[in-house]
Amino acid sequence: MAVEVVMPKLGMSMKEGTVSVWNKQAGDPVKKGELIASINSEKIEMELESPADGTILDIVVPEGEGVPPGTVICYIGDANESISKIERNIETAQTEVAATATKVKESQPSVQTAAKEKIKISPVARKMAEAANLDIRTIQGTGPGGRITKEDVQKAIANSSSVESPSTKEPKPAETITHNIEPTKKVPVAGMRKIIAERMQGSLQNSAQLTLNMKVDVTDLIALQKQLTETAQTHYETKLTVTDFVARAVVLSLQQHKEMNSAYINDQIHLFDSIHLGMAVALDKGLVVPVIRNAENQSLIQLAQNIKSLAKRARQGQLSHEEMKGSTFTISNLGAYGIEHFTPILNPPEAGILGVGATYDTPVYIGDKLERRTILPLSLTFDHRVLDGAPAAAFLRTLKQYLEEPFTVLL
Known part of the structure; x- marks a missing residue:
């Protein structure tokens, strides 16, 4: 009996999960506990282990496709076990749902529509065929049981493009921009990357x-840091690092400038007494902000x-959803990458985010004497709906005073 591997629920608010990478393919043997895939949802990513010994019989959900938690993403069973019955049950259910929807709209569904629903084709392949205006009845499936795969549709699109007359073909906007240059790889925007893209654009x-x-003179701060190390x-x-200071x-500065420790929500400014500090952490596949x-x-x-x-827990993928929400102000540090000034984007609905750049040494006049000093660049992005430039500058000035008199942060 084949074992169903389903998309797990990674958090209480999870509505959709995405398979980032399949580490195994259909036909590969697996052991119980062996890594078979990586999945993600919003800002959480985890590795998925095989629940049983056996063979990957079929991969239902391809890489980059989002599905609700509880959805079957693959089947594991005996190597000689037939999956035709499994596929037939899935496609029968899909056909019944489609047929029910059709009956609501039309009293007599066409023969063409009914035939289309009976054709074995993966969800991704169907979407690709519809986007390219291809008749799936003309595509030869090479998957199990004659199922049409993504590769079959890609081949059909390529064949269709080669026989189409350039004089009659109407250029699409994307083709005009790329000058018909084929990309080496197309990466679906899904999971963590999709959430980041949506949040940043929305911000x-x-x-x-x-x-x-x-610019802040942190010469004395770095000397104190070395003393306390x-x-x-x-x-x-x-x-202890400069970031900690x-x-x-x-x-300390937010306690004196409470308007910076706030959020703009539903046409209201929410001021907070508690400071929930977000610290941006870069991962291989995105960015998370533990609080x-x-x-x-x-x-x-x-x-x-x-x-x-x-x-550390963020890089190991061990943070819970609750540990990455509710921040009232965020710090983003790109100093390790050699970046000095940059423009951080607000982490909505917060009113402020501080960008920390890389320190550098430069000669500075202290009175009449020229000295070598260490400078730390800071970039403060704030929501002008919440506060104006003057109070934002006052916050930065207070922050500068604390960093240039580092003993005050210990008191």
């Missing part, structure tokens, strides 16, 4: 964003420990 469209830049490592097993200084809750109650060393713990 720019639904808020009035403005970015202020400021051994003590922090010995007593707390934690390495910045995070603590941000918290340090009630950061105003934490010391420098506690903040440093939480920043490192959440970042």
Whole structure:
């Protein structure tokens, strides 16, 4: 009896999951507990293990396609087990649903529509064929039981393009832009990448964003950091970084400028007493923002420990959905990549996000004396609907004072 492998529910709010990568293909043997695929939903990604020993009989959901949790994505069974019955049951159900919908719209469905629903074809292949205006009855399926696959449709599209007369073919906008250059690879925008794309586009469209830049002299801060490194490592097993000092200084500054610790929601400005600090973490396939809750109650060393713990768990894919929501202000650090100033995009519905760049040394006049100093670039993006440039600049000035007098963040 074939075992159904379903799309798991990765969080209470999960509505759709996507197979990022299939590590096994139809016909491959698998052992129970062996990695067969990677799946993701919104900002959570995890590896999917085989629930049983056997052979991958059929992959129902291809890479990049989103499906609701509980949907069967593949079957595992004996190598000689027939999957025709499985496919027939799936397609019968699809046909019944389609036939019911057709009866509502038309009292007498056409023979052509009925025949179309009986043809074995994967959901992705059907969408591709419809987009290319191909008659699926003319496509020869090479999949199990004659099922039409994505590759079959791609081949049919290629054949159709080769016989079509250039003089009668109406160019499409995409073809005009690319000058008929075929891409080496097409990557579906799904899962984490899709959520990031939608949120970032929505952030720019639904808020009035403005970015202020400021340079901070962190020469004394770096000297203090080096002095405390051994003590922090010995007593707390934690390495203090410049980011930790910045995070603590941000918290102290937000306590003095509460309008920056706010959100624009339903034409209202929500001001928060508690500071839930978001720390952006870059992953191989996207970006997540774990949240340090009630950061105003934490010391420098506690903040440093939480920043490192959440970042580590984020890279291991172990964060829960609850740990990545509810932030009131976000910090994004691109200093490790050598970036100085950049324009961070608001993490909606927050009113502010701080971009931290790479430090660099430069000569600076201290009175009449020229000294070598270390400069830290900061970029503050804020929502102009919530506050104006002057109070945003005042927040940056306060932040600068804390960082240039680093002992104050320890008090």
